[in-house]
Amino acid sequence: MTNQNTTTLSKIETLLAEMTLREKIGQMCQLPGVGHLTNDLVGKIRASELGSILNEVNPEVINELQRIAVEESRLGIPLVIGRDVIHGFKTVLPIPIGQAATWNEELIEKGARMSAEEASSVGVHWTFAPMIDITRDPRWGRIAESLGEDPYLTAKLGVAMVKGFQGKNLTDKTSIAACAKHFAAYGYSEAGKDYAYVNISENELRNVVLPPFKACAEAGVATFMAAFSDLNGVPATGNEFLNQQILRREWNYKGMLVSDWDSVVQLNTHGFSEGGKEAAMEAVRAGVDMEMASTTYISYLESLVTEGKITLEQIDQCVYNILSLKEKLGLFENPYVNPAEFEPCGSAKNLEIAKNTAVESCVLLKNDYHVLPLSPEKNKRIAVIGPMANDKYEQMGTWTFDGVEEWCVTPLEALKKEFEGKSEVFYAKGLSHSRSYDKSLFEEAIALAASCDTVISFMGEESILSGEAHCRADINLPGAQNDLLKEIAKLGKTTILVVMAGRPLILEETRHQVNALLYAWHPGTMGGPAIADILVGKENPSGKLPFSFPKMVGQIPVYYNQRNSGRPTTYDNFIHMNDIPVKAPQTSTGNTCFHMDAGFEPLYHFGFGLSYTSFRYQNIWLEKHKFKMNEPLWVHAEVRNEGSRGGYEVVQLYIRDQFANITRPVRELKGFKKVFFEPNETKVVSFELTEKELGFYNRNNAWMVEPGDFDVWIGGSSKAHLHTHFLLLPNE
Numbered sequence: 001m002t003n004q005n006t007t008t009l010s011k012i013e014t015l016l017a018e019m020t021l022r023e024k025i026g027q028m029c030q031l032p033g034v035g036h037l038t039n040d041l042v043g044k045i046r047a048s049e050l051g052s053i054l055n056e057v058n059p060e061v062i063n064e065l066q067r068i069a070v071e072e073s074r075l076g077i078p079l080v081i082g083r084d085v086i087h088g089f090k091t092v093l094p095i096p097i098g099q100a101a102t103w104n105e106e107l108i109e110k111g112a113r114m115s116a117e118e119a120s121s122v123g124v125h126w127t128f129a130p131m132i133d134i135t136r137d138p139r140w141g142r143i144a145e146s147l148g149e150d151p152y153l154t155a156k157l158g159v160a161m162v163k164g165f166q167g168k169n170l171t172d173k174t175s176i177a178a179c180a181k182h183f184a185a186y187g188y189s190e191a192g193k194d195y196a197y198v199n200i201s202e203n204e205l206r207n208v209v210l211p212p213f214k215a216c217a218e219a220g221v222a223t224f225m226a227a228f229s230d231l232n233g234v235p236a237t238g239n240e241f242l243n244q245q246i247l248r249r250e251w252n253y254k255g256m257l258v259s260d261w262d263s264v265v266q267l268n269t270h271g272f273s274e275g276g277k278e279a280a281m282e283a284v285r286a287g288v289d290m291e292m293a294s295t296t297y298i299s300y301l302e303s304l305v306t307e308g309k310i311t312l313e314q315i316d317q318c319v320y321n322i323l324s325l326k327e328k329l330g331l332f333e334n335p336y337v338n339p340a341e342f343e344p345c346g347s348a349k350n351l352e353i354a355k356n357t358a359v360e361s362c363v364l365l366k367n368d369y370h371v372l373p374l375s376p377e378k379n380k381r382i383a384v385i386g387p388m389a390n391d392k393y394e395q396m397g398t399w400t401f402d403g404v405e406e407w408c409v410t411p412l413e414a415l416k417k418e419f420e421g422k423s424e425v426f427y428a429k430g431l432s433h434s435r436s437y438d439k440s441l442f443e444e445a446i447a448l449a450a451s452c453d454t455v456i457s458f459m460g461e462e463s464i465l466s467g468e469a470h471c472r473a474d475i476n477l478p479g480a481q482n483d484l485l486k487e488i489a490k491l492g493k494t495t496i497l498v499v500m501a502g503r504p505l506i507l508e509e510t511r512h513q514v515n516a517l518l519y520a521w522h523p524g525t526m527g528g529p530a531i532a533d534i535l536v537g538k539e540n541p542s543g544k545l546p547f548s549f550p551k552m553v554g555q556i557p558v559y560y561n562q563r564n565s566g567r568p569t570t571y572d573n574f575i576h577m578n579d580i581p582v583k584a585p586q587t588s589t590g591n592t593c594f595h596m597d598a599g600f601e602p603l604y605h606f607g608f609g610l611s612y613t614s615f616r617y618q619n620i621w622l623e624k625h626k627f628k629m630n631e632p633l634w635v636h637a638e639v640r641n642e643g644s645r646g647g648y649e650v651v652q653l654y655i656r657d658q659f660a661n662i663t664r665p666v667r668e669l670k671g672f673k674k675v676f677f678e679p680n681e682t683k684v685v686s687f688e689l690t691e692k693e694l695g696f697y698n699r700n701n702a703w704m705v706e707p708g709d710f711d712v713w714i715g716g717s718s719k720a721h722l723h724t725h726f727l728l729l730p731n732e
């Protein structure tokens with residue numbers, strides 16, 4: 001048994017010593033709530049055969065279930081209540097990939113804090129968030145819940161969410177336990193299909209997938225969740241290497257590990273175990289403390305212990321981790337919730353946080369002729385068109401079981417309010433919903449557009465087109481949305497497109513139809529006012545892409561921190577397929593790493609985002625160019641706001657380890673700072689590089705910091721051009 005402190009040890013040890021084997025196994029079981037008491041749940045709780053409930057959010061029901069646990073079970077151990085509080089609770093924040101576009105740790109922590117305050121007010125103790133799966137495949141529906149393609153950014157923002165959810169002390173009534181999920185490599189699901197096979201090297205696992213989880217573990221995340229994935233043939237939920245060797249022995253993680261929904265019994269479906277009993281054995285051996293939704297633990301663990309296939313010590317360790325979580329949450333002392341003691345959900349403060357997050361999540365991808373921001377003087381008649389312009393439900397996005405639709409303010413509502421008394425705002429939906437091919441509403445929409453100066457189209461994906469089990473092979477705008485945009489483009493009006501979607505979409509064709517393009521993801525409750533404030537210039541867009549946008553699906557995976565290959569492509573050795581002469585001889589085109597019909601770069605690259613002002617990166621320097629690893633190593637850049645309005649810039653630092661024990665990415669994000677600049681203001685932005693940033697897992701999967709030459713770039717995206725270099729010397 002491992003302990004954390006004497007007081008906790010003695011209390012939990014004492015309780016463990018009193019518990020029967022069946023009572024211990026009962027703590028390892030979690031079942032879904034149904035919004036009311038059931039004989040089954042009440043009976044299991046009374047018999048000490050249930051330790052946790054998820055998806056119950058009625059405080060009266062939670063308190064009654066809790067009362068039964070505390071007063072009517074033999075040892076009175078309280079329940080822990082879990083819920084997916086992924087991006088807000090009743091007040092809905094932008095989907096996590098949209099939050100990632102803010103590159104704002106402080107704001108994301110605030111959003112998670114607000115979410116915890118709202119969720120804890122109904123009796124939720126534990127959220128199954130942050131989801132910190134790295135993925136490079138926008139076909140995967142759960143990219144919506146991710147924090148993007150990069151391990152450094154995902155780690156920083158994932159930790160911010162953990163801090164927000166868990167607050168200063170888990171016993172605080174507004175703190176809820178966070179959950180680092182899905183451990184691990186779920187985002188590498190084959191072909192971007194959910195739940196698909198994951199084939200990944202240990203080295204890629206350690207250098208790309210695991211850093212965010214390690215960062216959250218070091219930040220004190222209270223729980224982890226095992227992934228559904230079949231990880232190299234050993235499903236994560238039964239993977240001792242992952243959950244025991246890495247999580248427990250290498251990282252010395254002391255928190256609680258819960259399975260994903262039915263992922264224990266799915267070990268049979270994978271063909272990894274044969275029957276529930278073997279599945280339970282594999283999961284416990286792999287260190288899964290609590291079984292979510294399925295019931296193999298309560299059904300088979302007693303006999304597995306009797307048969308000596310599972311030891312009592314293994315059971316005790318699982319139960320110790322569960323009781324420790326309940327102890328940290330203060331549930332033994334305060335098992336009940338009194339909603340009257342909490343701030344109301346949906347308060348002005350909370351809506352403000354949701355709006356500010358939505359503002360900073362929007363990424364301006366195109367703004368030809370500076371058509372944005374819109375002024376009432378030049379835009380007297382405005383046509384608002386599209387299926388996403390006025391849909392409260394769809395703008396909340398996926399994983400919003402508790403979102404209050406009525407609280408949402410749509411872009412149409414916000415624009416009408418913004419232009420009231422200044423310009424006329426008209427609306428035509430154009431399509432009944434984002435997947436529709438029915439063009440019967442086109443005529444009205446096109447006629448309206450023809451009668452106005454400016455057209456603002458709101459297109460994208462309904463929320464159901466992303467999220468768990470909602471993957472798409474064709475990630476263009478669905479339905480006839482592109483056709484509608486083409487018809488509108490023929491009118492020669494000022495055209496603006498706002499995309500509201502749960503993933504990066506293919507915009508190669510779409511972007512040519514409009515003068516300006518703003519990516520709003522699914523922006524949540526206050527998406528309308530946030531978008532309106534940006535469109536009229538009350539807010540200066542500062543969002544930066546947390547994900548590379550492919551030109552076409554065939555490019556996937558396309559990401560910035562790729563390896564160089566032995567034959568990298570540059571613009572001087574790339575020839576487009578359409579430019580190759582007929583009958584060209586075999587060796588006449590470049591023998592390098594690209595697609596002839598797509599090139600070698602994404603449409604929009606990682607870290608990219610425009611502003612209404614412009615920032616010049618005019619100088620970069622180091623104190624010297626040779627460093628020993630134990631010496632402070634700072635990189636500085638001088639950045640100037642050249643424009644006439646203030647704005648935030650996400651100043652990004654990238655490195656390249658030129659020659660190493662294994663090949664290293666051509667660029668790696670190793671620092672970012674979101675800095676406000678007044679008009680014409682110049683600032684020096686500095687970054688420290690330490691072993692943490694320069695090290696990697698080598699060809700033997702051992703951590704190393706290797707002397708050698710490094711490139712450094714600082715800029716406003718992963719294409720940063722301001723460059724310097726340094727030589728890392730051995731530490732002798």
Ligand code: GLC
Pocket residue numbers: 084128181260261468
């Ligand atoms: C789901 C998801 C997981 C979620 C859990 C509880 O299947 O994979 O992310 O937290 O079940 O809803």
